[in-house]
Amino acid sequence: MSGREEDLALAVELAREAGDILRHHWQNRATLQPQSKRVGDFVSQADLASERHLRDRLQAARPGDGWLGEETGAGAPAARRWIVDPLDGTTNFLHGLGHFAVSIALEDDGGLALGVVHDPLRGETFAATRDGPATLNGAPIAPSPGGDMTAALFGTGIPFGDMPHIDDHAADIARIAPHCAGVRRFGAAALDLAYVAAGRLDGFWERRLQPWDIAAGLVLLRAAGARVEGWTPDGPPETTGDVVAAGPNLFTPFARIIRGG
Template structure:
């Protein structure tokens, strides 16, 4: 098994450097906010944080490719070593001074995640994973929930804010889960939500209209914590398919069945 310890260390360093920039902006509340699209914000902090993270990675691995939220072009992960970076996952939360928001850094090779780091800035929670070596929170091993009765489960989700064409069915599913679980929570950062599944805070998670950099790091953290991750058809086109489910096998399959009942086959279909 290839040792990616150096890559993991650089990812952690990059995330920490990014968090320092974010905290500086948080303390003085002096930043510009722009719209990239409907309800899609970007701030000075996003841009400066991304620059610092990318510079740190390139200084150590100049030959590697990088795909980052504020500068991404390609919509597929090459076979070559590629870093996927979200400088602030939860920008809307950050822009309004509301927790939670994260730095997310992943390294993929041969089309698979090898290193994943998600740093929740406000509480300084560092979630990490290296392929084949488990998942950790601030250095301690974590594991997904062992709850197998959906009625006892707590589910995480994210509300769509750009793509609203499925919102009616989305709310129908939301109501169904309110009646058939302990509840549904929406922190506002998909990277953090997925890490909550890995740590057992959430028993499952579902969302649509996500991007690769939102899930590239946390997906490995879930897998290394013993969880399952898929698109809404139960397949593996979740990185760019914009539809994702996660949990232990029982809760994942419960959510998969619930999605099947509340969305049409076309709505469930992952994007190509």
């Protein structure tokens, strides 16, 4: 097993362990005492326990690596860095909506090297390295082959609370809705990107996401064969936080409409 394969196996193992922690808290979520980070953005004991476990295990297994976690922030600079969302979809989780995930990515001097998105309730683990393949529970996945906009189903994220760009998203939806079969807002960007990689959604767009929201999903998309860009073709999602993604046959018309071109 190569070093990259060992890293991926470790990430899968840790994502599933963190998923077990989340399932325990899910079964006892009435006892959670969430705190608000800002309007519409929450953290709970489940997020913190999952992140603590992931950080401790990664520090033990890969002591020379760096760290970026949603709840604990960035560690010291290092040649390699793990990017972790311990509970993507916290609001869903707290409301009893069973759509959330653990997201783990590894970044090295070549960019994003691997990504894992684990759905603990469905027992689904999406995983990929930079060189592919992308898999779901070990079986290869691929984006939708379709190129018909009128049959396509898209995902997005809608700003909440006091976010300033709600009008941008309203305009996006107004542009795309007349041309497609529907738009879904599931509330967990990591799973949305994994679903595009697996062909469950035909495409996805969202602005101003954080690295832990998208890092693992970007690896999955590229390894699966989807096209991924930022809001402009030369704006990398890793640095801008803006994502436009779809299968290769649909990307061009989708991107043109959603960008207002």
